[in-house]
Amino acid sequence: MGWIRRIARSPVLLLIAACIPYWSAAAAQDREAATPWGQDYFPNTPLITQDGQPVRFFDDLIKGKVVAINFIFTSCTDSCPLETARLRQVQKVLGDRVGKDVFFYSISIDPDNDTPTALKQYANKFNLGPGWTLLTGQANDITELRKRLGLFIEGLENGRSKDHNLSLLIGNQSTGRWMKASPFESPYILADRLGNSLHNWKQASVTQNGYEHAPEIRTPSSGEQIFRTRCSSCHTLGDAEHAGARGIGPDLLGVTQQRDRQWLVRWLKEPDQMLAQKDPLAMLLYEQYNRLAMPNLRLGDTEVAALLSYLAEETERIQAPAPETGSVVSDALDARAAVPPGD
Known part of the structure; x- marks a missing residue:
């Protein structure tokens, strides 16, 4: 066992042990210097x-x-x-x-x-x-x-x-x-x-996808594109499809039926002016939704018309009653109701 004690007391090994933290730090610095996106690129503002x-x-x-x-x-x-x-x-x-x-x-x-x-x-x-x-x-x-x-x-x-x-x-x-x-x-x-x-990003995907399994893509209307890129940040349309959460503004299902069209057109084009002029409905919405002002989306007449058409069409689609179809359960219940009591 004496040879172990002699090696442990070796000045060379003691020097190597003392240098290990330095080498580790130097290696980390080398790795940091290897990327162009390190501290030499980004300002430490x-x-x-x-x-x-x-x-x-x-x-x-x-x-x-x-x-x-x-x-x-x-x-x-x-x-x-x-x-x-x-x-x-x-x-x-x-x-x-x-x-x-x-x-x-x-x-x-x-x-x-x-x-x-x-x-x-x-x-x-x-x-x-x-x-x-x-x-x-x-x-x-x-x-x-x-x-x-x-x-x-x-x-x-x-x-x-x-x-x-x-x-x-x-x-x-x-x-x-x-x-x-x-x-x-x-x-x-x-x-x-x-x-x-x-x-x-460096890991290969294990999922094998082919074009033969790709779904058909429906081309959205211009009104739907405006809704999804501008409006859906703050509003839902009849459900929580957009990001799975309630919007920070009102749901827009049925808005074209509930609001005067002329008011809606102006609200979509210049909400900041309507708030500055203290339009009663604009102020009510402002107070109701945490005093968050409707942003000016800078929409033109064509874009506003397309957006309102989309909102109206979606409202009609979502609110349309389900078609009446027979089922085993409903047919059985109807047959049972037709049997006189006691039979």
């Missing part, structure tokens, strides 16, 4: 959360994580509420994975007005769940961050206009896989990318 907590963009928000990042401002009256509503649907589809292995970040492009308090009020209006952080910071820092992420429109954004790039950036910092997506995409597709593709 200082930001502040809706809870007033200071964070760093790379170190605290995206390092080693699967993330979805968009840029908004809380006073927006058109695209930002739709983006937020759509991502809220994605969050509901992913469930408690948000905050565990998927993280959402919405960064304000109007930090002068979007204080942590304003961001927290915005989050409460939309009832955003855990794992979704709203952030503000210095205007110049946020502009530089947007440029580095490819979410800044050169020549169009001058600081005064709030028109901005509406792309959603999703990615996995560990693997270096990043992509831009439309925030108005189907919530199920976005959830699948965040919850599946970005985690397992």
Whole structure:
């Protein structure tokens, strides 16, 4: 056993043992340096959360994580509420994975007005769940961050206009896989990318699919396309098909029967003006649905007509009575009713 004690006291082995932590750290640094999407690419921009907590963009928000990042401002009256509503649907589809292995970040492009308090009020209006952080910071820092992420429109954004790039950036910092997506995409597709593709993209699919088993695809009407890309972020149509949850606005089944068409046309074209003018019905809806303003979708006459036609057609289809058909049970009950009592 003496040879074991002699080896254990060997200066060479003691030196090797002392170097193991260094080698491990060096190997980790080499792996980090091997990806172009590491800390040398992403700025470590200082930001502040809706809870007033200071964070760093790379170190605290995206390092080693699967993330979805968009840029908004809380006073927006058109695209930002739709983006937020759509991502809220994605969050509901992913469930408690948000905050565990998927993280959402919405960064304000109007930090002068979007204080942590304003961001927290915005989050409460939309009832955003855990794992979704709203952030503000210095205007110049946020502009530089947007440029580095490819979410800044050169020549169009001058600081005064709030028109901005509406792309959603999703990615996995560990693997270096990043992509831009439309925030108005189907919530199920976005959830699948965040919850599946970005985690397992190097693994081959075991499912064998062939074109012979592909279902027939029905081409949606222009009105249905508008509903699914614009309206379904906030509204359902007779059921919870869209993201499996109640909308943050009223269900639209039967709306063309319940509301005056002229009022609906104007509401779809200029809801912001109707709210500013305190239209009674517009104000009632505003108060009833958590003081969330109907966004201006910038629809033209042709689009409004197509959307209303689709809503009317879907209402008629869903509310149509089921055709009367005989069955074994109903026939038996009818026969039994025809037999006089006592027989």
